[in-house]
Amino acid sequence: MSACWDGYTVSVLTQIKEAPAATPIDRLLNATADDMAKVNALILSRADSHVEMxxxxxxxxxxxxxxxxxxxxTVAAAQLFANGNGSAINFAAAVEFMHNATLLHDDVVDESDMRRGKPAARMVWGNKASILVGDFLLGQAFMMMVETRDIDSLGVLSAAxxxxxxGEVFQLAKTGDLTTSPEDYAAVIRAKTAVLFEAACEVGAMAGGADEAGRKALAQYGLELGNAFQLVDDALDYGGQAGTLGKNTGDDLREGKMTLPIILALAEGTEVERDTIAKALGDPEATVEQVADVVAILTRLETLPRTLAKAHEHARAAQQALEVLPVSDMRALLSDVVEFSVLRAY
Amino acid sequence: MSACWDGYTVSVLTQIKEAPAATPIDRLLNATADDMAKVNALILSRADSHVEMxxxxxxxxxxxxxxxxxxxxTVAAAQLFANGNGSAINFAAAVEFMHNATLLHDDVVDESDMRRGKPAARMVWGNKASILVGDFLLGQAFMMMVETRDIDSLGVLSAAxxxxxxGEVFQLAKTGDLTTSPEDYAAVIRAKTAVLFEAACEVGAMAGGADEAGRKALAQYGLELGNAFQLVDDALDYGGQAGTLGKNTGDDLREGKMTLPIILALAEGTEVERDTIAKALGDPEATVEQVADVVAILTRLETLPRTLAKAHEHARAAQQALEVLPVSDMRALLSDVVEFSVLRAY
Structure with a gap:
């Protein structure tokens, strides 16, 4: 498998070595700073309530x-086009609220203790408050969308x-299911991750006044970037390219999440290897040694580099989606952001 | 307190005794049967998914x-006005999805075992699936609203x-809080129940082509009806008017819900009575005897009839809200439905 992405990897790894100080994410932060200041102010004001909790x-x-x-x-996609109607700020804040509502509910569903290096909200305020505040954020997201009076963008985000x-229900139904196929997995990551990236970019393009081709290009860009992003996340959960063991390595394994590195290993491993994986899968008490044994199997079968190869395919597709658009600094930056998102795993 | 509602009660109780076969709810079912057949078909088709669960x-x-x-x-409110645009069906289905999404999440939050006389969905499919399917129904509700392209109605329902x-978070924060005031309680039931009744009637009126006065009248009608409805529910939880003990009597007590019968009793009871209530409140293991003791206190302090008196006030306000509208069969029926909703407690 490595033949089909080595050139790509070499090229981006070379870029890292020669990298100037600013990463693509830093440059994106910089290019969107003015708009994001408005988005952040809106986010704070709409997270407010007379109910203190x-x-x-x-x-x-x-x-x-x-x-x-x-x-x-969202705001970068809007900037890419010339005819912005100002609604990108509301849609960007709505997208972030939708994402955070999902995180609150996911942490309850996954019984996660930590989020972004801190105790998850449910560990501080409880599962009940996490469910209900998630619902509140979703309601607020729709209110911000309604304020734009852009019913088409509202359609994109409500469908998302x-x-x-x-997708989350599908993932739940497949938890610990050893027969989960790569196609099932592709459907899960598309629905639970890529569709929001797709919608975020699509409504940004719409708010920027994109024509139909521009809107489709940005939707495709977001979808492929989201797929790449999730594949990288799922490889990182087992230590990334090198299977390097860290503090959170194997969280997905203990939760019984059927991600591509595991699905491929179950399909191709020996009977003993399949047993080793099956025993640890979905066992919250699986030991560090068990996780290390599973990572050794993934390494022998090269399922981590192959998962990352798949991420690279989607990353390239994201970059190609932009090629129908006129050359611009923002187009180049959005293309660079894709590379950055897959380099996390190295 | 009883002086201010006795006449009303006597009048409606008299109506029961002389009642013809069809209750107002039966007549409402009948009057909305054609539209509700469409609503029910839409509900079933939009609850579908390739994800079996x-x-x-x-x-x-x-x-x-x-x-x-x-x-x-919603469909009755639309029928009340002459200029329907056909979107009432979608809004009615969306309202029911929003309601069911709330029930799924509430049952998880309240750890309820039963719903509508059957094991709650969470007892069959688990809390996780209940949270996520609730989210799915909410997303589908917004999609149905978007299809109408009526951004103003969407605004009403997203705000709701x-x-x-x-309101649910506020109720959670107040759980078992002995200092909860009648004003806190009024805020909770308005938010968690009345606002959806208000929105259901308001978007119905809008879909029916109501003018501003008609829209406001129906919104007010729904809000007051919803308040009455929840007050009756909360009295019924302690056996209604007579404090009749039944199988589920005291569920709210065991969940620590601060409803008006309890709030009034805590404010007016003796120290011993307050202790008796406080000990049972929020204790899922509170015995039938403990519940009976609490109901005896509520009976002595007449907090159940006073809660129902409050329901009657809202019921009358709901009926008065309709009086700005031209006389019609549907107006009379909507007025009768209000009486029926408070008679449940007798």
Whole structure:
């Protein structure tokens, strides 16, 4: 498999070595700073409530140092086109609220203790408050969208909202299911991650006044970037390219999440290897040794580099989607952001 | 307190004794049957998904014999006006999805075992699936609204969605809080129940082509009806007017819910009575004897009839809200529905 992405990897790894100080994410932060200041102010004001627990919990999560990549993509997509109607700010804040609502519910569903290096909100305020504040953020997201009076963009994001939830149910149904196929996995990551990236970029383009081709290009860009992003995340959960063991290595394994590195290993491993994986899969008490044994199997079968190869395919597709658009600094930057997102795993 | 509602009660109790076969709810069912057939078909089709667990769980709840009062009010409100644009069907289905999404999340938050006489969905499919299918229904609700392209109605329902979640958080924060005031309680029931009745009636009126006065009248009608409805529910939880002990009597007590019968009793009871209530409040293991002791206190202090008196005030306000509208059969029926909703407690 490595033949089909080595050239790409070499090229981006070379770029890292020669890299100037500013990463693509830094440059994106810089290019969107003015708009993001407005987005952040809107986020703070709409997380407010006369019910004290709501802003306490919402701000704890929202201010906990997430990258705000999705809303940045929305405002960047809007900037890419010339005819902005000003609604990108509302859509960007709505996208971030939708994302945070999902995180609150996911942490309850996954029984996660930590989020962004801090105790998850549910560990501080409880599962109940996390569910309800998630619902509140979703309601606020729709209110911000309604204010733009842009019914088409609202359609894009409400569809994304339903598909995301559906994808989470599908993932739940497949938890610990040893028969999960690579196609099932592709459907899960598309729904639970890529569709929100797609919608974030698409509504950004719409707010920027893109024509149909521009809107489609940005939607495709977001979808492929989201797929790449999730594949990298899932490889990172087992230590990334090199299978380097760290503090959180194997979280997905202990939660029984059927991600591509595991699905491929179950399909190709020996009976003994399959047993080793099956025993640890979905066992919250699986030991560090068990995780190390599983990572050794993934390494022998090269399922981590192959998962990253798949991420690279999607990353390239994201970059290609931009090629129908006129050359511009923002187009180049959005292309660079893709590379950065897959380099996390090295 | 009883002086201010006795006449009303006597009048409606007299009506019961002389009642013809068809209750107001039966007549409402009849008057909205054609539209509700479309609403029910839409509900079933939009609860579908390629992810099997979604329609299984959604239909289990949706088909479990709820009265569908909210969507009936939406289509009835639309019928009340002459210029329907056909979007009432979508809004009615969306309102029912929002309601069911709330029920799924509430049952997780309240750790309820039963719903509509059957095991709650969370007892069959688990808390995780209940959270996620609730999210799915909410996303589908917004998609149905978007299809109408009526951004103003979408605004009404998205605001309701945020306020409802906020009200649930407020109720959670007040759980077992002995200092909860009648004003806190009024805020909770307005947000968690009345606002959706208000929105259901308001968007119905809008879909029916109501003018501003008609829209406001129906919004007010729904709000007051919803308040009455919840007050009656909260009295029924302690056996209604007579404090009659039944199988589920005291569920709110065991969950620590600060409802008006309890709030008034805590404010007016003796120290011993307050202790008796405080000990049972929020204790899931509170015995039948403990519940009976609390109901005896509520009976001595007449907090159940006074809670119902408050329901009657709201019921009368709901009927008065309709009086700005031209006389019609549907207006009379909507007025009768109010009486029926408070008579449940007798």
């Amino acid at each position: 709501v802003p306490e919990l919402a701000r704890y999560l929202i201010e906990s140092g997430g990258k705000r990549l999705r809303p940045m993509l 909202s339903a598909v995301m939830a559906e | 979604v329609p299984e769980l959604a239909r289990y709840l949706i088909e479990s014999g709820g009265k569908r009062l909210r969507p009936m009010l 969605s945020a306020v409802m979640a906020e």
